[in-house]
Structure formats: structure tokens, C-alpha cells
Amino acid sequence: MVEALYEVPLLAHVTMEPQNYTAHVQTSRCDLWGSTQVPDDTQEFAAVLTGIPKCMIKVHLNRSGGGFGRRLNADYAADAVLISKQLGVPVQVVWTREDDLRHDFFRPAGMYRIKGTLDADGKLTAWHMKASTTSRYAFRKANRAPHITEVFPDELPAGFVPNFRLEYQNPASAIPVGAWRAPGHNATAFVIQSMLDELAHAADKDPLTFRLELIGERSVMKYRDHGGDYDAQQLKVVIQLAADKANWGKPLPNGHFHGLAAHVTFGVPVAEVAEVSIGTSGNVVVHKVTAAVDCGQIINRNGAEQQVSGAILDGLNSALYGQITVSNGAVQQSNFHQYRMLRIQEAPTVDVHFIESGRAPKGLGEMGLPPVAPAVCNAIFAATGKRIRRLPILAALKPR
Incomplete structure (x- = not known):
């Protein structure tokens, strides 16, 4: 286990x-x-x-x-x-920037404990996740049940593993929380895709192979949240495409390593491969992110590429640096000197590929964000052998 x-x-x-x-x-x-x-x-x-x-x-x-x-x-x-x-x-x-930063409706913090088991062939046989995070609707009127606002009962690996259990606690919070780009998915993708990488390592399997075997030949998967049912084979195709375009498994420049993650957000499957190195001072350098997306028919290719690229950079920024802390009921950050943002020289090359299809077009404003954090974290593990289990990454790399 x-x-x-x-x-x-x-x-x-x-x-x-x-x-x-x-x-x-x-x-x-x-x-x-x-x-x-x-x-x-x-x-x-x-x-x-x-x-x-x-x-x-x-x-x-x-x-x-x-x-x-x-x-x-x-x-x-x-x-x-x-x-x-x-x-x-x-x-x-x-509002001043100080007002804006201190009086936000923040992305909920959360803790997720996962147990997974493998059989003798390295196949995933059981998945048990306990999640504790305040619903983003706690401070805004809504008729949605909390258990489908921050976690999603039909989210992978649900339906792909014979034994699946999800438990959710919605703790009361005095800190205002709300929707944040790719709500819910911005956290669960990091958690699930990181854990799948841990299981692949335990099974002594390549992370790409492990994911493709997990999906297998399944087709339409039940999904009761935004986006509705999705085709597992579309997810499989984008995973393989991202890996192919990133030259997964082939030699990289010295000191560079790959990490893979894939997620379905609001019915749109996206896979991303991050190419990462660790600097001499221990800093994380993200050189390139390769993305594959199946969002149906593309209406405006430039606009579509910009949506995915922007979401990836936004997700990378929060993965590396994003963190609000509270002490004695007060937010400790007041401006950008304390809430670090990605600098332009830190922005990686982003290579976006779309699956050409005649399916109805779907949205793109949020879908590129969820996979980037786990892709980078999985690449860091490949480079260092250290698992990143809490965000932001730079804080996690420092001893508590």
C-alpha cells in the first residue's frame, strides 16, 4: 500500500x-x-x-x-x-493593492490523505481519498452540495479502479473563500496526479505507461459535474500526444527531467509534460511545458493557444510561489513583495497542441491550469527523488 x-x-x-x-x-x-x-x-x-x-x-x-x-x-x-x-x-x-490582497475570497486551503494499493502486476486495485477543504460556496449563495464543489466523486481514478472510496469534510472557516481559476480542479489535479506518479514509482513502471494502462480500453465515463460525461479514450490520446511532442523517454539536455500529468476539467482533457532542472542553488527552473488538449472544434486557434498558455503560466506561478498565510485573524501578505509572482524571465516555453475534431467546441479559459503543478512536481521527483506533497513548491523544498 x-x-x-x-x-x-x-x-x-x-x-x-x-x-x-x-x-x-x-x-x-x-x-x-x-x-x-x-x-x-x-x-x-x-x-x-x-x-x-x-x-x-x-x-x-x-x-x-x-x-x-x-x-x-x-x-x-x-x-x-x-x-x-x-x-x-x-x-x-x-481598492488599493493592499486592500485587494488582504480582503479576497481566497482559494480554499485543503488537506488530502490518499491510500492506494497495487496487485502483483503493478495495477491499481484500490483508491481511498479523504479530503478536508471548505466549499467555495460557503460565503456565496448556491444550491450546490459542498461535496461536489471541491472534490468530484466521478473524477479519475473513479471508474478506473475496482475499489474506490472518497470521503469529504467541509470544515467551517472564518476566512472568506471563493472560486479560483479551475475551481476544485486546481487542487485535486495536483493531489491525484502526484499520487498516480507515486503509485507508478511503487509499481516500478514508467509514469506514462502506468496512466495508459489505467485508462485501458474504457470509453464513456460517467461524470456528474460541469462538463458532463467524457470519453476516456480522448484522455488517453492527449496523454500520448503530449508525451510524443515532448519526446518523452528520449534523452534530454544534461540535468533536465520530465514530469507528466493529465486531467479532465469541465469535460476537456488536457495533458502536460514539464521539462525541469534544478539550479546550483537548489532553485527550480521550468524550461518548457508541452500541452495536448481536446476541446472539440477550434474556432480561433491563436485565441485557443493563448488561453492554454496563459492558464499554464498562471498555474505555474501559483505552484511555485502562491501562498496566503493568516496570523491572529489577519492576512500576512499585503503586496507583491510578500506575494511573489512569476517573472517574465522565469516563464518557460509553452508548446500547445490540439486534437483536431468535429466535436462541439468547449471552453478553454481554465482547462490548461490544473495539470501544470503536478507535472512540475513529478519532474522535480525525477530530478531529485524528493516528493512535493504540499504547495507552494519553493516552500515545500525548504525544511519546516
Whole structure:
């Protein structure tokens, strides 16, 4: 049996545009200007605060300088509405970066304990995962059950292993949490794909071979969350394509190592291979990420490539550096000197490949993010023999 405990931290959104809103509350009407992912909720929120009927509240939508789930909450709009109501004049409220970073609805932190067993042939026979993480809907109205917001009962390896058990605890939290790019999947992909690599190592099998054998000849897999059922063979194809394009198993430059991960996010299978080296000071250098994606018919190839590339860089940033810490009820980070971001010179080459098909097109804004953290962590293991079981990576590499 292989057993491991994985941890993920709170993450901030740090959108390029800090939260801001403009409101003009009058006696019988209200006008709002700003960027939001939920204009209907913002309108309803303003109606509650002002007592003005929703039909007399107009939300003027502006382009957003980044959302990633942060603008699903309208707390920053409330500031402008309440002040305008009190003063009777138009008011624009712009949060400082310090306000924005300390008063976020953070990606939930979580702990995941997994046990897996293998038979004499190195095949996965049982998987038992216990997850503890606060639902992202704890601070926002929703009719979704918590157990399908942060973990997903039909997520791989469910359906691929004869004995599967998932247990979930939704602990109460005083820290506001919310959706963060590829919600739920941004954590579970790291956990599951890292554990699969551990099992492949225990089985003395190549990580690529282990995954392909696990999928086997299965086809349509039941999936009760966003994206619906998916074809396991599509997942198998993108895994093989990413490996082929990255020259998996072939000689790499001296000191370079590969790591592989694949995940289905909202019905779109994505596989990624990270090429990594460890610098003389112990720093992690990610040289290249090769991605293979099956999102159905491509409408705008440049746009599609940019979505995947951007998601990979976003995921790499959070995997290496992202972490919000809280002490005595207060967030400790206030700006970029404490919440490190990926520098342009650290950005790897990103090589994106799409499966050409006539299937209906699907979204791409989030799907490239989940596999990158486990791909990099698996490459670090190949390079050093050290497993990364908690994020961010640079913190995990330091002794506690």
C-alpha cells in the first residue's frame, strides 16, 4: 500500500485590476459601473442595500482587468453603493493593492490523505481519498452540495479502479473563500496526479505507461459535474500526444527531467509534460511545458493557444510561489513583495497542441491550469527523488 498526505494553501486572485466600482444612488434609481462576473447578483445586492426595486437598478458592464472567480462576489460594489447612498452623489471606490490582497475570497486551503494499493502486476486495485477543504460556496449563495464543489466523486481514478472510496469534510472557516481559476480542479489535479506518479514509482513502471494502462480500453465515463460525461479514450490520446511532442523517454539536455500529468476539467482533457532542472542553488527552473488538449472544434486557434498558455503560466506561478498565510485573524501578505509572482524571465516555453475534431467546441479559459503543478512536481521527483506533497513548491523544498 502507498499512503501520502497532500496539502494546498490559500491563494489570492491578484487580478491586474484591483477591485473597484462606481455607483450613483438616487431616490428612485441606481446606476452601477464596473466589472463583475455576475451582474444579476450585483443588481440584487444593490437592491437589498438601497431598497430600490431591481427594475430601477442598471448595471453598466465594463471590461474586466482579470476575474478568475474574484468578481463572482460583489463586496467591493457594496462600498460604492453604501457611500453613494449616504452622500447622494456618484461615488467611485478603488481598492488599493493592499486592500485587494488582504480582503479576497481566497482559494480554499485543503488537506488530502490518499491510500492506494497495487496487485502483483503493478495495477491499481484500490483508491481511498479523504479530503478536508471548505466549499467555495460557503460565503456565496448556491444550491450546490459542498461535496461536489471541491472534490468530484466521478473524477479519475473513479471508474478506473475496482475499489474506490472518497470521503469529504467541509470544515467551517472564518476566512472568506471563493472560486479560483479551475475551481476544485486546481487542487485535486495536483493531489491525484502526484499520487498516480507515486503509485507508478511503487509499481516500478514508467509514469506514462502506468496512466495508459489505467485508462485501458474504457470509453464513456460517467461524470456528474460541469462538463458532463467524457470519453476516456480522448484522455488517453492527449496523454500520448503530449508525451510524443515532448519526446518523452528520449534523452534530454544534461540535468533536465520530465514530469507528466493529465486531467479532465469541465469535460476537456488536457495533458502536460514539464521539462525541469534544478539550479546550483537548489532553485527550480521550468524550461518548457508541452500541452495536448481536446476541446472539440477550434474556432480561433491563436485565441485557443493563448488561453492554454496563459492558464499554464498562471498555474505555474501559483505552484511555485502562491501562498496566503493568516496570523491572529489577519492576512500576512499585503503586496507583491510578500506575494511573489512569476517573472517574465522565469516563464518557460509553452508548446500547445490540439486534437483536431468535429466535436462541439468547449471552453478553454481554465482547462490548461490544473495539470501544470503536478507535472512540475513529478519532474522535480525525477530530478531529485524528493516528493512535493504540499504547495507552494519553493516552500515545500525548504525544511519546516
